[in-house]
Amino acid sequence: MARIGVIGCGYVGLSTAVLFANLGNQVVGVDVDHAKVAQMQNGLCPVFEPGLSELLERNVNAKRLQFTTDYAVAVSDADFVFICVNTPMGPNGGADMRYVRQAARGIGRVLAPDRLTVVVNKSTMPIGSGDMIHALLTDEAADSTRIAVVSNPEFLREGSAVHDMLHPDRIVLGAADRAAAEAVAELYKSFAAPLLITDRRTAEMIKYASNAFLAARISFINEVAHICDVLGADVRQVAEGMGLDKRIGPHFLNAGIGFGGSCFPKDVMALEFMAEEANCHPQLLHAVLDINRDSRRSFIRKLNKMLGALEGATIALWGLAFKPDTDDLREAPSLEIIRDLLMRGAIVRAYDPVAMEGTRALFPTVTFCADPYEAATGADAVTLITDWNEFKGLDLERVRESMHRPTFLDGRNLYDPHEIAALGFTYCGVGVPSYPAASLPTSQLSRFVAD
Numbered sequence: 001m002a003r004i005g006v007i008g009c010g011y012v013g014l015s016t017a018v019l020f021a022n023l024g025n026q027v028v029g030v031d032v033d034h035a036k037v038a039q040m041q042n043g044l045c046p047v048f049e050p051g052l053s054e055l056l057e058r059n060v061n062a063k064r065l066q067f068t069t070d071y072a073v074a075v076s077d078a079d080f081v082f083i084c085v086n087t088p089m090g091p092n093g094g095a096d097m098r099y100v101r102q103a104a105r106g107i108g109r110v111l112a113p114d115r116l117t118v119v120v121n122k123s124t125m126p127i128g129s130g131d132m133i134h135a136l137l138t139d140e141a142a143d144s145t146r147i148a149v150v151s152n153p154e155f156l157r158e159g160s161a162v163h164d165m166l167h168p169d170r171i172v173l174g175a176a177d178r179a180a181a182e183a184v185a186e187l188y189k190s191f192a193a194p195l196l197i198t199d200r201r202t203a204e205m206i207k208y209a210s211n212a213f214l215a216a217r218i219s220f221i222n223e224v225a226h227i228c229d230v231l232g233a234d235v236r237q238v239a240e241g242m243g244l245d246k247r248i249g250p251h252f253l254n255a256g257i258g259f260g261g262s263c264f265p266k267d268v269m270a271l272e273f274m275a276e277e278a279n280c281h282p283q284l285l286h287a288v289l290d291i292n293r294d295s296r297r298s299f300i301r302k303l304n305k306m307l308g309a310l311e312g313a314t315i316a317l318w319g320l321a322f323k324p325d326t327d328d329l330r331e332a333p334s335l336e337i338i339r340d341l342l343m344r345g346a347i348v349r350a351y352d353p354v355a356m357e358g359t360r361a362l363f364p365t366v367t368f369c370a371d372p373y374e375a376a377t378g379a380d381a382v383t384l385i386t387d388w389n390e391f392k393g394l395d396l397e398r399v400r401e402s403m404h405r406p407t408f409l410d411g412r413n414l415y416d417p418h419e420i421a422a423l424g425f426t427y428c429g430v431g432v433p434s435y436p437a438a439s440l441p442t443s444q445l446s447r448f449v450a451d
């Protein structure tokens with residue numbers, strides 16, 4: 001069993017630490033956030049992630065997993081040190097690497113001399129970062145220290161981090177030294193996932209290219225949804241029809257108000273930035289981001305059209321987290337939508353099962369409600385922002401009766417337009433039939449055909 005240090009205990013770091021401890025390794029997690037460390041030392045999970053809390057408690061109690069703010073405790077004896085700190089979007093769109101640099105220097109200072117330590121980059125880092133980390137480590141460490149740096153990008157999804165860690169689609173390892181990659185591969189040997197060993201830059205690129213591709217699928221279907229809205233087709237069935245083609249597959253083809261979260265927006269932007277800096281012309285990446293921005297704007301435009309005016313209107317938001325099963329609000333569409341609504345003079349009432357605390361701090365004038373029914377009470381419109389499961393089984397008749405005007409804007413196409421309209425709502429989704437029905441531009445047909 002290995003001794004493993006994990007630097008940065010957020011969604012990725014904590015999941016990594018818990019996973020390796022659960023496999024029987026001795027793991028020490030480090031974080032600069034003292035409050036978080038104190039919580040984890042007591043077996044409490046600082047993030048909302050289904051299943052993580054139980055595994056954390058179990059491994060802390062089994063004394064395989066401990067937490068500290070002291071790098072030396074985690075690094076000096078470790079065979080492997082995983083860097084899992086955040087790499088947020090910098091002001092110019094590139095990745096902000098200050099936390100990675102701090103982590104690398106912190107590790108370098110306490111690396112044991114005369115033995116090999118493998119430092120593994122799990123954070124998503126720009127292409128070439130492995131070289132930079134190697135240089136920083138070497139700079140700080142004693143001359144006799146032996147260091148290998150391996151890139152091991154993480155592909156877990158928030159909301160299913162535990163499942164994704166236990167059932168990875170692939171393990172990607174990038175290294176200059178194959179033996180180091182193989183040593184890291186040993187840690188994953190109990191998983192049946194395909195293993196891909198590459199050079200470091202290629203591994204770093206696999207992560208960016210994967211996220212950019214998934215984001216592109218979302219923007220693609222959102223563009224198709226917009227065209228469906230205008231020409232009168234149903235994007236849900238279009239996506240189903242496309243997804244049945246094995247070359248396409250069904251995933252990431254749900255039209256809605258676009259992607260958010262801590263990864264897609266920043267990673268697509270970072271790839272765009274890297275490409276531009278390298279004098280490439282990333283046209284598709286520009287379009288992916290433009291369409292995503294537009295998805296939110298067109299949501300507000302639709303709401304304005306449905307209500308006639310937003311000033312003075314009371315709008316209920318169902319869902320705030322960037323997606324279901326997480327409390328993460330980073331780049332969540334809800335934040336931009338709330339900002340826009342408040343700017344236009346609307347009154348906002350909101351409900352989310354787990355993400356209200358973080359939003360409250362940002363928007364003190366928003367009314368936060370105990371449940372979706374309370375949020376809808378007296379509202380001129382309900383807007384569905386995050387497709388939490390609990391929104392599926394609601395008594396929509398009760399919702400309609402409590403509203404001032406029964407208007408529903410479904411940003412995730414969670415509801416069946418016909419059913420919700422039959423309950424007496426004015427309904428609009430994204431690329432699906434709206435009620436009352438929009439007039440279709442049949443007269444335009446002549447413009448689409450050549451003769």
Ligand SMILES: NC(=O)c1ccc[n+]([C@@H]2O[C@H](COP(=O)([O-])OP(=O)(O)OC[C@H]3O[C@@H](n4cnc5c(N)ncnc54)[C@H](O)[C@@H]3O)[C@@H](O)[C@H]2O)c1
Binds near residue numbers: 012030032158
């Ligand atoms: N969240 C995801 O779904 C996901 C998925 C795959 C990859 N990633 C990538 O993984 C990395 C981490 O993401 P995250 O969502 O876990 O971030 P996070 O913000 O949730 O956690 C980062 C943690 O690192 C700590 N930290 C910052 N600087 C530190 C330092 N110098 N020393 C020790 N601790 C430090 C922070 O206090 C925080 O607890 C990012 O590069 C991200 O792009 C994230």
